[in-house]
Amino acid sequence: MKFTLAKILLILTISIFIIDAVFALPHPKRIKKKLKHSKSSCKGKNSSHHHNCKVKKVDIVTSIAPYIPTDIPGIPNKSTFIPNGTNVPGIPNKPNGTNVPGIPAKPKIPKKPNYGHGSSSSGDTSTHSGSGTFYNPGLGACGQTDSDSDTIVAMGAPYFDQYTPNGNPNHNTLCGKQIKIHYNGKSAIGTIEDRCPECAGGDVDMSPAVFNQLADPSQGRIPITWELM
Numbered sequence: 001m002k003f004t005l006a007k008i009l010l011i012l013t014i015s016i017f018i019i020d021a022v023f024a025l026p027h028p029k030r031i032k033k034k035l036k037h038s039k040s041s042c043k044g045k046n047s048s049h050h051h052n053c054k055v056k057k058v059d060i061v062t063s064i065a066p067y068i069p070t071d072i073p074g075i076p077n078k079s080t081f082i083p084n085g086t087n088v089p090g091i092p093n094k095p096n097g098t099n100v101p102g103i104p105a106k107p108k109i110p111k112k113p114n115y116g117h118g119s120s121s122s123g124d125t126s127t128h129s130g131s132g133t134f135y136n137p138g139l140g141a142c143g144q145t146d147s148d149s150d151t152i153v154a155m156g157a158p159y160f161d162q163y164t165p166n167g168n169p170n171h172n173t174l175c176g177k178q179i180k181i182h183y184n185g186k187s188a189i190g191t192i193e194d195r196c197p198e199c200a201g202g203d204v205d206m207s208p209a210v211f212n213q214l215a216d217p218s219q220g221r222i223p224i225t226w227e228l229m
Helices: 005-024 028-036 157-161 208-214
Strands: 128-134 152-156 178-183 186-196 204-206 222-228
Touching: 128 208, 152 157, 157 186, 178 204, 178 208, 186 204, 186 208, 204 208
Parallel strands: 128 204, 152 186
Antiparallel strands: 128 222, 152 204, 178 186, 178 222
16 A cells, blocks of 8 residues: 555644543543542432432642753853862952961061161261270160160260251161271271260260270270261
């Protein structure tokens, strides 16, 4: 038997119609459920033959949520796993290092402020002469506390005071500058940290650490020359 294209299409149409009709039939369990919940107002064994017999049918509707696929090619998922150490734009990384309770951080040791700015700020490039002595340093006119082992010097008041603004020695522009002192072919460098009230303009009162580089402490006073560095 030869099938024409029209017959084939007709057979396919009928088959689809039959399949749709089969799937449209209620599930057997649902039929039992409906019959179980049916209510009858008729009484007696033969009440089903009475014309006035009414059967109330209660339909139970069950809703089924549609299936929605979650993995769709080309559409990324809502959540994405990001391994540790990955740089993600807009999300700052945590800084390196861990704070361990009970172990204090290494404290920062403040440095002594350098009030001076070199010999060019004072404009003094000349060589001075005077007497060199030594003393035991403490809290100096520049506001710093020093000891015998610090290589510091105190300048004569007439020279020191001309660089003190508004009468505050802590802001003296000589503070923190260094001078180079010469005696008998030897040289020593000291940092200006103090003022010597009883010294003349060219005198320098030195800490033992500076004076001992030039002469024996037993000499007490020595003739010196010096210049700002």
